[in-house]
Amino acid sequence: MTVDAAGYAVLERRGVVAVSGEDRAVFLQGLVSNDVTAVTDQRAAYSLFLTPQGKFLHDFILIGFGGALLLDPETERRADLLKRLKMYKLRSKIALEDRAESLRIVVAFGSGALAALGLPEEAGAARPFAGGVAITDPRLPALGARLILPVDGFDDALAALDAAGLARRTVTDYDRLRVTLGVPDGSADMIPDKAIPLENRLDALNAVSWTKGCYMGQELTARTKYRALIKKKLFPVTLDGPLPEPGTPVTLGDKEVGELRGGVDGHALALLRLADLEDATAPLTVGTTRLSWRAPEWDAPVVA
Structure with a gap:
C-alpha cells in the first residue's frame, strides 16, 4: 500500500x-x-x-x-x-x-x-x-x-x-x-483558554466568518485581525531526531523562539515567533533535535 x-x-x-x-x-x-x-x-x-x-x-x-x-x-x-x-x-x-x-x-x-x-x-x-x-x-x-x-x-x-x-x-x-x-487538532495542539485562533491559522482553515456579526469572542478576534496583532504562527516542522514532548521549547541558539505541539514520525507542529524566523541564521532546535520549518501551502506566506 x-x-x-x-x-x-x-x-x-x-x-x-x-x-x-x-x-x-x-x-x-x-x-x-x-x-x-x-x-x-x-x-x-x-x-x-x-x-x-x-x-x-x-x-x-x-x-x-x-x-x-x-x-x-x-x-x-x-x-x-x-x-x-x-x-x-x-x-x-x-x-x-x-x-x-x-x-x-x-x-x-x-x-x-x-x-x-x-x-x-x-x-x-x-x-x-x-x-x-x-x-x-x-x-x-x-x-x-x-x-x-x-x-x-x-x-x-x-x-x-x-x-x-x-x-x-x-x-x-x-x-x-x-x-x-500543518493542521492542528483541538486541545492536542491548541491549549484551551490560551490559544489564539489566528495564531493557529484557524481563519485560513475556514473557522471564522468575518461578516456574520456578534458571537462569543468576536470583538477580540476581529481586533486581532484588523490591527495585525499576530506575533506567532503555527508551522508544520520536520525533525531530524527524536520527537520531544509537546510543550518543549523551540530555541534559536540560546533564545527561546517558540514551542512544540503534537507530532508523529518526525513531523510535528510548532508555534513560532515570526520576528525570530525573519532573522534566523542558525538552525532551530527542540531539545537536542534540529528542526526545520515551512509555511503551509494553503496559507499566505508570513515571513520572507
Missing part, C-alpha cells in the same frame, strides 16, 4: 453532540465563530467556541442531519462543551444531546478518497452515506472526508467503505497527513 493510498480510520477521539429544536441555528449563531445559517444537510462548516476574550475552547465540524445540527467535539471534552452550551440556553427552544453512543466518526483520506465517496473537492460539501453523512473536510479538502455514521449498522457502513475501494488505515496514518499539512 502506498503512503497516500485512499483509506479510512475510525476517529475515536471525536464524539457527537446534537442541537435540535426550532431555535437551534439562532442559538448557535450567537455563540460560535462561523455562520451557522449557511449550514444545511448538504453543507458543513468548521467552527469554534471561544472564551469572551477570544481564546480557543473547542473546535468542531457542524452539519445538518435528521432535523438537528451535529457537532463533533473532542470525545473527552464533549461534556465541557455541553455544559457551556447549557449555560446559554435560557429560553431558547432547543434540546442538547450527547450522541456519542449512537453516532461514530470516521475519517477517509488519501488519493482518491473523496471521489470514492462521491464527494467533490469543495470544502464543506456533504452527502448521505450508509445511513449517515459524508463531508468534504470544511477546513481543507486535502484532509479528505469526515463521516458521521450510526452505531446501529456501523459494520455495514465500514463494509460500504471497503466496497468503495478504501483500505483500512490507522489514525496514525491520518495524523501523519494532517500534521504534514
Whole structure:
C-alpha cells in the first residue's frame, strides 16, 4: 500500500453532540465563530467556541442531519462543551444531546478518497452515506472526508467503505497527513483558554466568518485581525531526531523562539515567533533535535 493510498480510520477521539429544536441555528449563531445559517444537510462548516476574550475552547465540524445540527467535539471534552452550551440556553427552544453512543466518526483520506465517496473537492460539501453523512473536510479538502455514521449498522457502513475501494488505515496514518499539512487538532495542539485562533491559522482553515456579526469572542478576534496583532504562527516542522514532548521549547541558539505541539514520525507542529524566523541564521532546535520549518501551502506566506 502506498503512503497516500485512499483509506479510512475510525476517529475515536471525536464524539457527537446534537442541537435540535426550532431555535437551534439562532442559538448557535450567537455563540460560535462561523455562520451557522449557511449550514444545511448538504453543507458543513468548521467552527469554534471561544472564551469572551477570544481564546480557543473547542473546535468542531457542524452539519445538518435528521432535523438537528451535529457537532463533533473532542470525545473527552464533549461534556465541557455541553455544559457551556447549557449555560446559554435560557429560553431558547432547543434540546442538547450527547450522541456519542449512537453516532461514530470516521475519517477517509488519501488519493482518491473523496471521489470514492462521491464527494467533490469543495470544502464543506456533504452527502448521505450508509445511513449517515459524508463531508468534504470544511477546513481543507486535502484532509479528505469526515463521516458521521450510526452505531446501529456501523459494520455495514465500514463494509460500504471497503466496497468503495478504501483500505483500512490507522489514525496514525491520518495524523501523519494532517500534521504534514500543518493542521492542528483541538486541545492536542491548541491549549484551551490560551490559544489564539489566528495564531493557529484557524481563519485560513475556514473557522471564522468575518461578516456574520456578534458571537462569543468576536470583538477580540476581529481586533486581532484588523490591527495585525499576530506575533506567532503555527508551522508544520520536520525533525531530524527524536520527537520531544509537546510543550518543549523551540530555541534559536540560546533564545527561546517558540514551542512544540503534537507530532508523529518526525513531523510535528510548532508555534513560532515570526520576528525570530525573519532573522534566523542558525538552525532551530527542540531539545537536542534540529528542526526545520515551512509555511503551509494553503496559507499566505508570513515571513520572507
